[in-house]
Amino acid sequence: MSDTSDPPLMAACVARYGSPLYVYDAQAVRDAFCRFRAAFPYQPTECHYAIVCNKNAYLVRLLQALDAGIHANTPGDAYAALAIGVPADRIVYSGTNLTRPDFDYLIANGIRLNLDSLDQLRDLARQGGAREAGLRLLIDDEDRPNRIGVTPAELEAAVGIARNGSLRLTGLHMYSGTNTLRASRFLAGLDRLIAASARLPDLEYVDLGGGFGVAYRHGQPPLDLQRIGAEVTLRMEALSAERGRRVRLLLEPGRTVVAAAGTLLVTVVSVKERGGRRYVGVDSTVGNIVVESVYHPFHRIEAVAPRGGDLDIPTDVCGNTTHSRDFLARSSRLPTLHPGDLLALRDVGAYGYAMSSHFLNRPRPAEVVVDGGETYLTTRRETFDDLLATRVSD
Ligand SMILES: Cc1ncc(COP(=O)(O)O)c(C=O)c1O
Known part of the structure; x- marks a missing residue:
């Protein structure tokens, strides 16, 4: 049984740290990362955890101990990683629309950059200070509207910009889109990327990005990571043989590493039954969590210590605001519940x-990590003062 499925331990966490409460199972993160990493036997492979999906310092440190680097989507991601103690040479930035101060910050800290437009490549060349860069490639049909990356046809121009700016273009990056559950999407993208990479004489790495999906619903078929890992390895071996040198494989998994390890514990406040439905009000809100109405994943909800089986009545779990979309779960089956x-x-x-926010003005919950039966408070609960912390006083 995982630590976050242990009813007395969960009740003890809430008694000690309050409710609502984020609880992460450290061992579940280790297991998910090792499973993911083991699926890619190709050497050399560098695995950069995408800190955008959870910047909890305890979890980042435990991933570092497993030899994970960090993927930064923004300079703020890089800042968070550096503040936790991740060395700059273990951070790879792959993002978009950097301003001059953004470039200054990333270059001053020696962070490797994957850029996503010719303009950004020109900016980098003008900036000086960097000697190499990667580019994000559009892996979808370039004749359709799409804001992402550079097209294969733009690569020749990119090589010219880099040459004139004394830069080497050493990498190509792709991103399949978050929560992708089809192995074929990653493989087709990689095929396009490898075909396009023929235009880059200085190619040193291929970055497969993140987006590895999670089966959130009961019975949903999981992403076939073994197949992706095996097929990617074959393609990378062929690419390396063609180039006469080992081309590095970079990976940027986020969701697949930490999603299943996290639980939000909430407390029932009131129960109503009417019109053939049950409404269970709890002490949390969509502002504390990302739910289907705000972002696509659906989340399973369960009673921590059920008194019996699920009742035969559809149950909506409602947040503690009257916002019309403030539901943590809809049409769930849950047992008898009391405040x-x-x-x-x-x-x-x-x-x-x-993705929690101050929308609805409910302070954010605390975060704790459970590791080997011990609990560690990693983020304190916010107060009303935190809601006004950035206000300039009159
Ligand atoms: C370039 C890039 N890599 C990796 C990730 C992580 O994605 P996921 O959590 O879906 O694996 C993101 C997410 O925004 C991203 O933009």
């Missing part, structure tokens, strides 16, 4: 706390 009971919203380790 004071604990519910567990599962698989919220990725894009959960990270």
Whole structure:
């Protein structure tokens, strides 16, 4: 049984740290990362955890201990990683629309850059200070509207810009889109990327990005990571043989590493039944969590210590505001519930706390990590003062 499925431990966490509460199972993160990493036997492979989905310092450190680097989507991601103690040479930035101060910050800190437009490549060349860069490639049909990356046809111009700016173009990056559950999407993207890479004489790495999906619903077929890993290895071996040198493989998994390790514990406040439906009000809100109405993943919800089987009545779990979309779960099946009971919203380790906000003015929950039976408070609960922390006083 995982630590976050242990009812007395979960009740003890809430008694000690309050409710609502994010709880992460450290061992579940280790297991998910090792499973992911083992699926890619190709050497050399560098695995950069995408800190955008959860910047919890305890989890980042445990991933570092497993030899993970960090993927930064923004300069703020890089800042968070550096503040946790990740060395700059273990951070890879792959993002978009950097301003001059953004470039200054990333270059001053020696962070490797994957850029996503010719304009950004020109900016980097003008900036000086960097000697190499990678480019994000559009892996979809370039005749359709799409804001992402550079097209294969733009690569020749990119090589010219880099040459004139004394830069080497050493990498090509792709991103399949978050929560992708089809192995074929990654493989087709990689095929396009490898074909396009023929235009880059200085190619040193191929970055497969992130987007590895999670099966949030019962019975949903999981992403076939073994197949992706095996097929990617074959393609990378062929590319390396063709180039006469080992081309590095970079990976940027986020969600798949931490989603299942996170639970949001909430407490029932009131229960109503009417019109053939049950409405269970809890002490949390969509502002504390990302739910289907705001971002696509659906989350399973369960009673932490059920008194019996699920009742035959559709149950909506409602947040503690009257916002019309403030539902943590809709049409769930749950057992008898009374005020004071604990519910567990599962698989919220990725894009959960990270996407929580001050919308609706409910302070954010605390975060704790459970590791080897011990609990560690990693983020304190916010107060009303935090809601006004950036206000300039009159
Ligand atoms: C370039 C890039 N890599 C990796 C990730 C992580 O994605 P995921 O959590 O879907 O694996 C993101 C997410 O925004 C991204 O933009």
